[in-house]
Amino acid sequence: MKFVSCHGLHVCFVKSMSLCVLFPVPPLSPVVSQLTRYPIRQPHWNRHSYTTLINPNMVNAGDMNGSGNLMDFLDEPFPDVGTYEDFHTIDWLREKSRDTDRHRKITSKSKESIWEFIKSLLDAWSGWVVMLLIGLLAGTLAGVIDLAVDWMTDLKEGVCLSAFWYSHEQCCWTSNETTFDDRDKCPQWQKWSELLVGQSEGASAYILNYFLYIMWALCFAFLAVSLVRVFAPYACGSGIPEIKTILSGFIIRGYLGKWTLLIKTVTLVLVVSSGLSLGKEGPLVHVACCCGNFFSSLFSKYSKNEGKRREVLSAAAAAGVSVAFGAPIGGVLFSLEEVSYYFPLKTLWRSFFAALVAAFTLRSINPFGNSRLVLFYVEYHTPWYMAELFPFILLGVFGGLWGTLFIRCNIAWCRRRKTTRLGKYPVLEVIVITAITAIIAYPNPYTRRSTSELISELFNDCGALESSQLCDYVNDPNMTRPVDDIPDRPAGPGVYTAMWQLALALVFKIVITIFTFGMKIPSGLFIPSMAVGAMAGRMVGIGVEQLAYHHHDWIIFRNWCRPGADCVTPGLYAMVGAAACLGGVTRMTVSLVVIMFELTGGLEYIVPLMAAAVTSKWVADAFGKEGIYEAHIHLNGYPFLDVKDEFTHRTLATDVMRPRRGEAPLSVLTQDSMTVEDVETLIKETDYNGFPVVVSKDSERLIGFAQRRELILAIKNARQRQDGVVSNSIVYFTEDPPELPPNSPHPLKLRRILNLSPFTVTDHTPMETVVDIFRKLGLRQCLVTRSGRLLGIITKKDVLRHMAQMANQDPESIMFN
């Protein structure tokens, strides 16, 4: 086997490159196109456009005898090349370049034949196909989860005799013996006590039902936590912090895998049914992203490009929120505002499409039985008045305080779980919390039922058919219509009871949610947060209503709330409170308001919602800038460069780069003076992901960057396949290695794996600019130079650690690269 003349190879490179620049590019032959599929031939970081133009025929032809052997080791596909290691950060620029290459290849091939043209069309449409599939699957899963949760929640209390798979509502709905007034009661539906001991009332029946309620809850929870532990540890939590990190360009293998999808779906049903204080909305986003990941793995356009895959995942997150709340526009805005990192316009409308498909699939399944998209449809009869803004803003303040309290306590508890022995008994923890929740929740009607039912009742206006305790107002005896919508009435005893029960339920929810979120089971906190806000809001609303009834003559009421006028809607207060609390915890604003009005169908109430959401955000931000998701990201040490954080310190690149003063000099490769052995030693002795290549140790002028992974593969292959490459062989990164004396060992030419356009900044660049560059271009690392001399390197981890240090946090908390 012979050695290829370096000069010849270079000429070939440059020729084909200049060809493409100066003349129209001739279509690549299929052979070349196939060969260029494997990214090994592209330097890993910023690959160069022209690498796709390497033509092995040209290399093998003419004066370049024996070059075949050199080519061989580059032509063969290596597993895992072009992918990233687990818990590493992707390089967005490189992913984008790779996709552009792929696109170019397909475009040029599409002119060859009709078949290739159709293939290129299919490729262009694959994005929409993936969106359609995600929408269909996410919508279906959400519908199935809703139905299953409905059934299993009711199973804790009783069973339907006519068909055990019916939930309470379905059971009585299909029964003919139900009267309109008492929709909840029908002979087919039997409480456990009725079925087992034939009693539905009385202390013993109550205790039996209580006991069975707790047993079912413990059973569901135990099953859920065991499934998560055994089959899919990543299925726990809400998943949104991790999805944010993944979308920002981090690799967590298996986090969006098929097992996670399956187990999360099943356990989500179990934990929600168990009555724990958690919601299914956050986990549904995770489930939708798993769907997105699954379908993107079917199309090479997405499966082989981590950047493109993240576009699909962003859209999937939108579909997830869309089905969680029946809010397609809110879902897209949530994905844009809260979750996504790189969100090009193309993704915007694809997300919208996926969200729409998902919402319509869910509507066809119709789990809520009202053939509406919205979860808590409300219809208020009265507008809101300017004076009501004051209680709305108060609710905003409450929401902000709740958000702060929740985040602080929850993070403190989670940290304790991580660092103490508590974390070693996740199953026991779940069992204990479930038991406590079930024991305390059962006696109170507002905590016994499912949280979404509770929210729905709190949002509702007291209409004619409302049998709820909350609508137990004293009727005016002079009125002839006893059950119609009568405004301006004094509260009856039921309302006062409800107020007490709501207050107790509020305290219980606040406390238990802090301990529930973060356990090793799927758990979202949209619904618990909204419940807290809705309870507080409804209480405030009833208070304002009664105040107005008893004091019509007060100045603030005189203008808009005359006797007999229907002026205060307590349900609206509940809605505003829910938005405020959700905003305080997650710090969403626009997407929150849009979700809320899509959720409730109330386009008229944007201003109250906005006022509460913005107040809540301001109050919460005053105590700490982080929302719950960012807080969990920091807690877990993920390398997440938040777009919202502003870096305002006065440091320079030179302060952040490594090596620091006093540290060993930077490990570099030289372009033409190191032997294979030297390189291997360097690789062995360090664990850096790549090495800058300089002209010589003295001049230190930067010429490129070589990835560790590619170096190892290239040397290994050369040693195996190229005769003459031995430990003493010189490694050349130059274009034209010099003619060597005849008996010297064959040199190893590695210019191909060299990234010739590494990203550089000067040592005087302010760190705010560096942070901006890392953020906007999605870099993994950046070299620091002064007048062309290499001084050091800054990685994303360095940037994050520096930011943590400047914010007086522990820089060691950033754990991944």
Next chain:
Amino acid sequence: MKFVSCHGLHVCFVKSMSLCVLFPVPPLSPVVSQLTRYPIRQPHWNRHSYTTLINPNMVNAGDMNGSGNLMDFLDEPFPDVGTYEDFHTIDWLREKSRDTDRHRKITSKSKESIWEFIKSLLDAWSGWVVMLLIGLLAGTLAGVIDLAVDWMTDLKEGVCLSAFWYSHEQCCWTSNETTFDDRDKCPQWQKWSELLVGQSEGASAYILNYFLYIMWALCFAFLAVSLVRVFAPYACGSGIPEIKTILSGFIIRGYLGKWTLLIKTVTLVLVVSSGLSLGKEGPLVHVACCCGNFFSSLFSKYSKNEGKRREVLSAAAAAGVSVAFGAPIGGVLFSLEEVSYYFPLKTLWRSFFAALVAAFTLRSINPFGNSRLVLFYVEYHTPWYMAELFPFILLGVFGGLWGTLFIRCNIAWCRRRKTTRLGKYPVLEVIVITAITAIIAYPNPYTRRSTSELISELFNDCGALESSQLCDYVNDPNMTRPVDDIPDRPAGPGVYTAMWQLALALVFKIVITIFTFGMKIPSGLFIPSMAVGAMAGRMVGIGVEQLAYHHHDWIIFRNWCRPGADCVTPGLYAMVGAAACLGGVTRMTVSLVVIMFELTGGLEYIVPLMAAAVTSKWVADAFGKEGIYEAHIHLNGYPFLDVKDEFTHRTLATDVMRPRRGEAPLSVLTQDSMTVEDVETLIKETDYNGFPVVVSKDSERLIGFAQRRELILAIKNARQRQDGVVSNSIVYFTEDPPELPPNSPHPLKLRRILNLSPFTVTDHTPMETVVDIFRKLGLRQCLVTRSGRLLGIITKKDVLRHMAQMANQDPESIMFN
């Protein structure tokens, strides 16, 4: 006057810098803070963080005798420094850095006293205050415009005797003698013929009314075009292409000025009233942006920073759309999808706030008299059916074709106007087009009325009270309720007449709009596009409806359209058609759908709207990627680097950089070998905006970049104020100039104006990466190096020209830098 020791100055720089890095930064003294206000002390491009730390007290003290004189010329404020020249591009990174500096300064000062703390709070809140003011003014202006247009449109036909400032509707609304059936007729409202010759019917009255209609139209149009020509030439057109360019970082002085605001508001009323085929929606965005510019000039935070100002303008654009359509969420999405370039999340919710305030201000003015936000409120009684998707998609295809036709013809006509003698007679052109429009429009009832009334009628469902010709269906004689909403009827003669008139109106609108858009008057094309679509859609809708009526037994109708069923709503087709045509012209998708459903209040019709919008976009994109706004941007040669364009060619930085092969070498400065005279000669002989500074002409190792403007100012001031600086003085950009022989002229030290962190890429960097960098970081120029050696420079203009060349367009069409 004496010369400051360079070494001493440098030490001072570095000391203060390392201070801030290693230790907590002590609060700056008020003197320093005040001095650092003027940007001259910041190198212009990427200014360095530490320049704000220069402490003149330190420089004047100790061993740096006489340094005061050197400092002087840097301390004094120069007019226009820190601003940009007209028709130049801003540097986003630099603007961001400057704002961070300002923010840092205020934060550190806020700890000094309560007053400073309050000032810092005010500064932090100024963004919200600006938004509030923009919302209030934009809403008010929109309301005033709506009222004035209403009145003046009716003035063309007649006058209200009881109060001449009442429009037709207001006049008859206040009249007691109006019956409910005939709301249009009341004795107070008199047509001109009635008033002048006492006849309201008959040929002579018709001709008189016709003549006066044309005269009023000509009068309004002449006044409008004259006002625009004399007072504010920038007030013409829709303004959106220019606003897009400005938001992307271009300077057009006066485009958003107070005169433009005033004249555009006044002339907008005139041209809309004159009956020309144009809308007020696009210009309202311009008006709102003028408001934004006005209010941002009141706050130094925004007036002194072109980047921050653009955040305000993005929000103002959202407010503009919000009042144009009564669609706050749609406005924010429009700003995000269509107009804005740099849209951080903070701007998202501020935009939302501004849009909400604007919409509510407009609602309080209540120009449409229905106390709704929405322009064309509709209420349909029937849902849509899957089978209807086919005509909806057909309408989408029509919209796409219309978009393509309109853009091609309009651009061709505008180009002709620019290049031939036609462009020299703008007043005559407006008069002629107005005359043609008025002459053709009057006889047809669908073109005589204002376009928004037409759209409103076309969108409407035929209800009980509808007296429109379009609702002239034959009533079933067996039905007892003659005027109620009766579905499934055959069309009467009125409907057939209406179809013919609509068809003629459609052709007329299509042709005349092409010639109208682009004249020297304010003109938007949202409304004309929507009118075209609504007319086509209504006709298709009536067609489908009658087809269903006559063929209930066809398979496609059998399932959902049984005899007697109310299955087809022609108004919905009009709505879908309007969305399709608007989408074809502007290529909006998500924002379009959201605007449409906010506009009409129909949340249920997202899927038909989405299907039509996406089809329309696909069809139109197949003929050309550019929307009308991008086409006008290209026509005018603005330097707009579109985020949506993907650059997929295989060129490298080396192919784009200047100097090209064969051109004169790059004009550079050396760090320590050029005299003042050399520099002055270089400045005189070239017109570059800046010069790279290298170590020496031989090594060409890059050390920084100096702005032309700063160089000129620095040398001018040094010559005036520093004794000993003569033409022979050596210019030093180094840190430590060598000790000079005693009788040599005083050197001129210019390191302070040197940007030490110029942005560089290597010559091997693929152009797609370079384009990405320019786009995402908002650069003006970028230096090209190889192994630290300077090879050339790439400016934004070079990038745009290269992109034009690659797309087979004329690179010389990019005219500005």
